[in-house]
Amino acid sequence: MLPCIMTDITLTHEPLDLPLSGVWRISRGSRTRAENVLVRLSWVDADGHAWEGQGEAAPYGYYGELRGTVTACLDEFATLLGNDPFAIEAILGRIEARVRHNTGAKAAVDMALHDLWGKILGRPVWQAWGLDASQGPVTSYSIGIDTPEAMGNRARALAEAGWPLIKLKVGTRDDIRCVSAVREAAPSVRLIIDANGAWTPREAISRLSELAQFGIEFCEQPCSSTDVAGLRFIRERSDIALVADESCATEEDIAALVGAVDGINIKLMKCGGLRRARRLIEVARANxxxxxxxxxxxxxxxISAAAQLLPLLDYADLDGNLLLASDPFSGVTASHGRIVLGNGHGLGVTPRTIHTEA
Ligand SMILES: [Mg+2]
Structure with missing residues (x-):
């Protein structure tokens, strides 16, 4: 019998530049592109079959990540992968023991491991987890901060295109006029708002009481991420439900948020990937x-990686790919707000062929 030779998992990475189709503005600032990083994990099985898993890091500037810190971490993580792609817990455990933060870099490796795992199993990740792809909420489509007229026009176009849930970025002096213009342009869409921490707790109470007339389902991160007492103060005085985003990165943040908010917004780039996201979901549910x-x-x-979690969610806001001028990958698709989880193995993602002029 031939000896079973297991090859080490190898990691390579390259820049993934993502220009936006327009200017994206929130209360903290604006941007026209994202400087992400693409990760590839390669592995050859005992039969000589070569497998590849892909992941993506979006450096989270709010938590101090840059493309340079992501790539430095990835070079470090490349030495910790071992030779068993099924040992996801052990591999990610070694990575977490090596660096404490840098969750975007960790998320990229976590994603690529899940992609590799699903491809070797011959199953989509959601199916390998035992989830029901027919379950799950619609995704919202986000409108960045702009003039009331421009936000209203955008909302009208989205409502006419069949999007049932719109998320509005707020946090300027024009908040009431902007939300009012959107509600007038799209009377029947469901609305959520996100202040990205722009208001003081007292400002938040006053804004939310004025905005309640427009039928807002919840407000994300009304005040500073570090002011959990402020979130609790607002929640006790407002009729609009609150969701913690910047205040909640990992499951360790949840204990302090119980009673201060009604829900949490998980992001792979904040928590470090799908494995940690599933842990966050369990801890949130228990609370x-x-x-x-x-x-x-x-x-x-x-986006396709995050979408694997859909059957476990109450709300989804997975629209980052829809804001791009061109998307280098094909994966899950969203139609009328409904994300379809396909049967593609792993994360179900393939590179898109981009034709360039010769
Ligand atoms: Mg948010």
């Missing part, structure tokens, strides 16, 4: 918190 999954500006690769 009677609603669960949303959001994203950064990401290609269909990272």
């Amino acid at each position: 009677h918190l609603r669960v949303m999954c959001g994203c950064l500006i990401e290609s269909s690769l990272a």
Whole structure:
């Protein structure tokens, strides 16, 4: 019998530049592109069959990540992978023991491991987890901060295209006029708002009481991420439900948020990937918190990874790929807000052929 030779998993990475189709503005600033990183994990099985898993890091500037810190971490992680792609817990455990933060870099490796795992199994990740792809919420489509007229026009176009749920970025002096213009342009869409921490707790109470007339389902991160007492203060005085985003990165943040918010917004780039996201969901559920999954500006690769969690969610905000000028990957598709989880193995993602002029 031939000896069973297991090859080590190898990691390579390259820049993934993602220009946006327009300017994306939130209360903290604006941007026109995302400087992400593409990760590939390669492995050859005992029969000589070569497998590849892909992942994506969107450096989370709010938590101090840059493309340079992501690539430095990835070079470090490349030495910790071993030779068994099924040993996801052990591999990610070694990575977490090596660096404490840098969750975007960790998320990319986590995603690529799940992609590799599903491809070797010959199953989509959601199916390998035992989930029902027909279950799950619609995804919202986000509108960045703009003039009331422009936000209203965008909302009208989205409503006419059949999007049932719109998320509005707020946090300027024009908030009331902007939300009012959107509600007038799209009377029947469901609305959520996200202040990205722009208001003081007292400002938040006053804004939310004025905005309640427009039928808002919940408000994400009304005040500073570090002010959990402020979130609790607002929640006790507002009729609009609150969801923690920047205040909740990992499951360790949840204990302090119980009673201060109604739900949490999970992002792969905040928690470090699918394995940690599933842990966050369990801890949130045990504490009677609603669960949303959001994203950064990401290609269909990272969006398709997050979408594997859909059957476990109450709310989804997985629209980062829809804001791109061109998407280098094909993966899950969203139609009328409904994301379809396909049967593609692993994350179900393939590179898109981009034709360039000769
Ligand atoms: Mg948010």
